[in-house]
Amino acid sequence: MASNKAHHATGWAAAAIAVAVIARHGGEAWYWEGVLGFVAALFGSTAPDWVEVAWWSRSRRLWITHRSWTHWGVAWIGLLVGAYHALGTYWLAAPAFGFACGGVMHLLADWPNPLGVPWIAGRHSLKLWKSGRCDLIVVAASWLIAFVVSDDFWFNGQHSVAVLHHLRMATVRF
Structure with missing residues (x-):
């Protein structure tokens, strides 16, 4: 699992992605839809973790197993x-899209650690590093x-x- 700070940082990246896509494919009110999608992406980036918490009970325990x-x-x-x-x-499509962008980004941030993420049937892990480590790589990639x-x-x-061209030219010089 990536740290809470990493999920928030990748959530901002997911929000930027959501706004760009909504602006291109949204309706006439794409500006307001973009704002809704942006905010929803921020919530979606941490949603897989906070949806598991039983907010209606005093103990605030998990009501379902983590990462299920x-x-x-x-x-x-x-x-x-x-x-x-x-x-x-539909105007609700924009916040739903933003929320989903944040959620998918959360899963991508959790994927490299040993616990993995249940993509289809069972959990799959990239097994690159332990939880909370290498957050900078995850945030930079997002x-x-x-x-x-x-x-x-x-x-x-x-x-x-242009960036790819400059990188290619820099590797040719070496």
Whole structure:
């Protein structure tokens, strides 16, 4: 599991991705839909963990096992795809899309550690590092994805291509 700070940092990246996609595919009120999607992505980035807590009881214990149904990849990706197809049609699609972006980013942040994430049927782990370690890598990767997606939607990918060109030229010199 990535740390709480890492989930919040990757949530901001997911929010940037959500706004870029909503702006491109949203309806006439894409600005307000983008704001709703942004806020929903921030909540979605921590949702797989806080949905497990029994907020209605005094003990605030988990009411279901950690990383079970709330971390199930099929549900989060299904919500993401369904909301994406409804963008521009229903105003609730934008916050649903943002929430799903945050949730999927949460799963991607949890995936590298040994406990893994139940993507389809059973848990799968990349087994790269233990929980809470290498958060900087997870956050940097999420922001790199946010940069590429946002650049593609806002600027037709011209900055990503320029960065790749500069990296290629830098490797040729060595």
